[in-house]
Amino acid sequence: MNHPSSHRPTFCLIRNSIATFFITLLLIYTLYSSKLILHNTPDCSHLSSKLNLQQQLPAPTPPPPPPPPPPPPSPPPPPPQTTQLNHVVFGIAASSSLWPTRKEYIKLWWKPNQTRGVVWLDNNVRVTPPEKSRLPEIRISGDTTKFNYTNKQGSRSALRISRVVSETLRLGMRDVRWFVMGDDDTVFVVENLLRVLEKYDHTQYYYIGSSSESHIQNILFSYTMAYGGGGFAISYPLAKELDKMQDKCIQRYPGLYGSDDRIQACMSELGVPLTKESGFHQYDVYGNLLGLLGAHPITPLVSLHHLDVVDPIFPGMTRVKGLYRLFESVEQDSASIIQQSFCYDKDKYWSISVSWGYVVQIMRGVISPRELAMPTRTFLNWYKRADYTAYAFNTRPVARHPCQKPFLFYLSSTKYDEKRRQIIGVYSRYKEAHPYCRWKSDSPEKVTSVVVLKRSDSSRWERAPRRDCCRVLPSRRSSVMYLWLEIAEPVR
Numbered sequence: 094m095n096h097p098s099s100h101r102p103t104f105c106l107i108r109n110s111i112a113t114f115f116i117t118l119l120l121i122y123t124l125y126s127s128k129l130i131l132h133n134t135p136d137c138s139h140l141s142s143k144l145n146l147q148q149q150l151p152a153p154t155p156p157p158p159p160p161p162p163p164p165p166p167s168p169p170p171p172p173p174q175t176t177q178l179n180h181v182v183f184g185i186a187a188s189s190s191l192w193p194t195r196k197e198y199i200k201l202w203w204k205p206n207q208t209r210g211v212v213w214l215d216n217n218v219r220v221t222p223p224e225k226s227r228l229p230e231i232r233i234s235g236d237t238t239k240f241n242y243t244n245k246q247g248s249r250s251a252l253r254i255s256r257v258v259s260e261t262l263r264l265g266m267r268d269v270r271w272f273v274m275g276d277d278d279t280v281f282v283v284e285n286l287l288r289v290l291e292k293y294d295h296t297q298y299y300y301i302g303s304s305s306e307s308h309i310q311n312i313l314f315s316y317t318m319a320y321g322g323g324g325f326a327i328s329y330p331l332a333k334e335l336d337k338m339q340d341k342c343i344q345r346y347p348g349l350y351g352s353d354d355r356i357q358a359c360m361s362e363l364g365v366p367l368t369k370e371s372g373f374h375q376y377d378v379y380g381n382l383l384g385l386l387g388a389h390p391i392t393p394l395v396s397l398h399h400l401d402v403v404d405p406i407f408p409g410m411t412r413v414k415g416l417y418r419l420f421e422s423v424e425q426d427s428a429s430i431i432q433q434s435f436c437y438d439k440d441k442y443w444s445i446s447v448s449w450g451y452v453v454q455i456m457r458g459v460i461s462p463r464e465l466a467m468p469t470r471t472f473l474n475w476y477k478r479a480d481y482t483a484y485a486f487n488t489r490p491v492a493r494h495p496c497q498k499p500f501l502f503y504l505s506s507t508k509y510d511e512k513r514r515q516i517i518g519v520y521s522r523y524k525e526a527h528p529y530c531r532w533k534s535d536s537p538e539k540v541t542s543v544v545v546l547k548r549s550d551s552s553r554w555e556r557a558p559r560r561d562c563c564r565v566l567p568s569r570r571s572s573v574m575y576l577w578l579e580i581a582e583p584v585r
Contacts, residue, residue, distance in 0.1 A: 176291045178283060180270040183210030184261040185229065186254040186321070186352070187277035192218045195277035197413045198400060200227045201420065202281045209266065212277070213257050215250060235260060240340075241347035254352035255343060258327055259336040270295035272332050274356075275324040278400050280416060284427035285393035288554050289370050290326060298331040298365045303373040306385070307475040308485045310377050314354050316485075317367045321353035322398040323375035334363055374398060377475040382406055383501075384471035384488070387448045389431045391558040403472070406451070407503055408523055421507050422450025425516045426549045429561075434578055435462050436563035441535040446499075447545060447563060447576060450507070453520045454499035455537040455574075456492075457530070464489060469499075496530035500537040509549075518545045540574050547578035 187195060192214070199212070210229045220231060234253040242249045258272045271290050275281065293299050302319025304311050319325035327335065335356075342359040349355050357367070372395035376382065381404045400412055407415035423430050429449050436445035437459065444460040447453050467489040474483040481488050492498040502520035509516055520543040527538065547561070559581050566575035 176270055176287055176295065178204070178207050178287060179209060180268060180295070181209070181273055181283075181286070181290070181326075182261060182266055182269050182271070183208065183229065183273050183275065183281075184257040185210060185212045185275055185277055185279075186257050187212050187214050188250070189214050189216040189218050191277065194401070196224070196228060198278050198280050198416070199229070200224075201413065201416055202283060203227065203229060204283065208283065210273075211261055211264065213253070213260065215253065232260075240343055243347045244350050247350040251350065251352045251355065252343065254321070255355040256339065257352075258332055258356075259339050262332045262336050269329050271326050271328060273324060273326045274321055275396065276322045276398065278398060279322055279324050280397045280400065281324060282394050282396070282423055282427055282430065284423070285372060285395050285430075286326075288393050288428065289372060289395055293328070293368070295328050296330060297328060298334070298363070299326070299328040299368055300331060300360050300365050301326040301368045301370055301373075303369055303371055303375065304367075304485065305375045305377045305475075306485060307377040308483050310475055311485055314350070315357055317361075318354055318357035319367055319373070320375035320377075320398075321351070321356070323373040324396040324398070325353075325356075325373065331363070331365060335359055338362070370395065372396070376400075376403060378403065378472040379475070379477055380404060380472040382472065383452065384469040384491075386431050387446065387452055387454060388433055388466055388468040389448065391432070391560060393428065393554055394430050418504060419451060422504065422518065425507055425509055426450075426547070426551070428551050428553045429547070429549075432553075432561065433466065434561045434563040435465055436565050436576055438565050441537075443535075443537060445563070445565070445576070447578065449545065449547065449561075449578065450518065451504055453502040453543045453545065453576070455502070455540065455543075456499045457496050457532055457534055457537070458494075460497070495528035496532045498527055500527070500540070501525070502540075502543045505542075515546050515548055518547075519543075520545065539571055541572045543574045543576060545576045545578060550580060553580070 185199065205226050208229070212229050212231045213234045214231060215234060217233065218231065220228065235256065237249065237252040237256070240252050242252055244251075258274055261272055273281075273286065289301070293301065300319060302325030303323055304316050304318065305314070305320050305323075314320075339359055342362055343355050346355055346358045349358065360367070370392070371390050372392045374385075374395075374397055376385070376397065376399045378385070378399075379402060383406075386406060397416075400416070405412045405415045407418055410418065419430070426449075431448045431451045434447045434449065436447065437443070438445065442458060444456045444458060444465065445453065446456075446465050467487050469491045470479070470481055470488045471491060473479055476483070501523040503523050505519050505521040507516065507518045522541050530536070546566075550561075561578045562581045564577045564579075566577050568575050
C-alpha cells in the first residue's frame with residue numbers, strides 16, 4: 094500500500110511546469126507586443142527634413158500691387174480741315190490784246206484778299222492802281238521759243254498757256270491743295286468750285302474738268318480731255334509730277350493744236366485719267382445760252398466760258414452787267430444758282446420751268462419732266478450749224494407746237510427777307526412776239542411777273558442730288574404768279 098506522501102513530489106513538478114509555461118507565454122507576449130509597437134511608430138524624419146528645408150528657404154515676397162488703371166483713351170485725331178478758298182491757287186491764261194475787255198470778267202468773280210492766283214500774259218499791260226486791288230497778280234509767261242510747234246491751224250501761244258500750272262507751282266506758294274486753270278474769259282463760281290473739290294482727296298493724283306458741248310470738238314480733240322476754257326483742277330501732288338516732265342512731254346507733241354490737249358497728253362503719260370465734273374462749262378456754242386442755262390444738269394454750276402462769243406445772258410443788258418445780275422443770286426444762294434425745278438398749274442393747264450436766279454418759263458399744256466429737263470436748241474454748235482446731232486447731250490426743239498412756245502420771265506431783282514428767312518426773287522416778263530394760238534386754255538401773256546420764294550440751301554450738295562420741289566401759290570392778282578421752292582424730302 095502506497096503512502097500519500099509518495100505523490101507530493103510529482104504534483105509539485107507538474108505545478109512548477111505549468112507555472113513555467115505561463116511565465117514563458119507571458120514573456121513571449123510581452124516581447125511580441127514590444128516589437129509591434131516599435132514597428133508601428135511613424136517615421137517623422139521626412140517631416141523634419143521638410144521643416145528644415147522650409148526654414149532654409151527665404152521668406153515668400155508679398156504679391157505685387159495691382160497695376161494702375163490704363164490711361165484714358167486719347168481723343169480721336171481731329172478731322173482733316175475742309176478745303177478752303179486759300180487752299181486753291183488759280184492760274185489764268187490771258188492775252189494782252191484782249192486784256193481791256195477780258196479783265197472785267199475776272200473782276201466779276203475774283204475775291205480780293207481771299208482768292209490766290211496769277212494772271213499769265215504774253216506782254217505787259219497797263220493796270221490802274223484801283224484795279225490792282227480787284228485783280229490777281231500779273232506776270233509774264235516764260236520763253237517758249239525752244240519748243241517746236243508744227244500745227245498750221247493753231248497758235249504758238251498754246252505752248253506758254255500749257256505751262257501755266259507749272260509756272261504757277263514754281264512760285265512756291267504755301268498750303269496749296271489745288272491748282273485751277275482757266276482763261277481770261279472764264280467766270281468761276283468759286284463757292285461751287287470748292288464744293289466740287291471737297292469731294293476729292295487732294296493728296297492723290299486728280300485731274301478734274303469736263304469735255305466740250307460739241308460732239309465734233311470732242312472727236313477732234315478728245316472726250317478724255319478737260320477743256321481749259323471751262324477750267325480744270327489739278328491736285329498739288331499731280332502738279333509736282335507734271336512740272337518734272339512737262340517740258341520734255343510737250344516736245345513730244347509738236348503737232349497738237351492747243352494747250353489743253355498738251356496737258357491731256359502729259360496726263361496720259363502719267364497715267365492719270367480725267368475725272369469728269371459736268372459743272373465746268375466750255376460752252377463751245379454760239380447764240381443764246383437760254384437753252385443750256387435754263388436746263389442745267391443737277392450739279393453745281395462751276396464755270397462759264399466763251400462769254401464774248403455767246404449772246405448776253407440777260408436780254409437788253411451788256412454781257413458783264415448781265416453776269417453781275419446773275420451773281421446777285423449767287424451771293425444769296427450759290428449752291429442753288431440756275432438749278433432747275435418744275436411746277437404744274439392744274440387750273441390753267443400750264444407747265445412751268447424755274448432756273449433759279451436766272452429765268453422762269455411758262456408753257457401751255459402739260460410737258461413731262463423728262464422733256465423739260467432737256468435743253469432747248471436756242472444755240473448753234475461750234476461750227477454754226479443748226480445740227481442737233483452735233484451735241485454731246487440730248488436737246489429738244491424750243492416748241493413742238495406754236496402754242497407751246499415758252500413765255501420768258503428773267504430775273505429783275507432779288508433780296509433776302511430776314512424776318513421770314515426767305516430769298517425773294519422777282520422775274521419780269523420778257524416781251525417778244527408769240528405765234529397765234531387756237532387753244533382755248535388760258536394764256537400766260539396776262540402774267541407780267543413771277544415771284545419765286547425759297548430758303549437758302551448751302552448744304553444741298555451734301556445730300557444725294559435731287560431737284561427742288563415747286564408749288565404754285567395762291568395769288569390775288571392774275572398778273573402776278575407766286576412760286577415756292579423747297580427741298581425734296583425723302584419719303585419715310
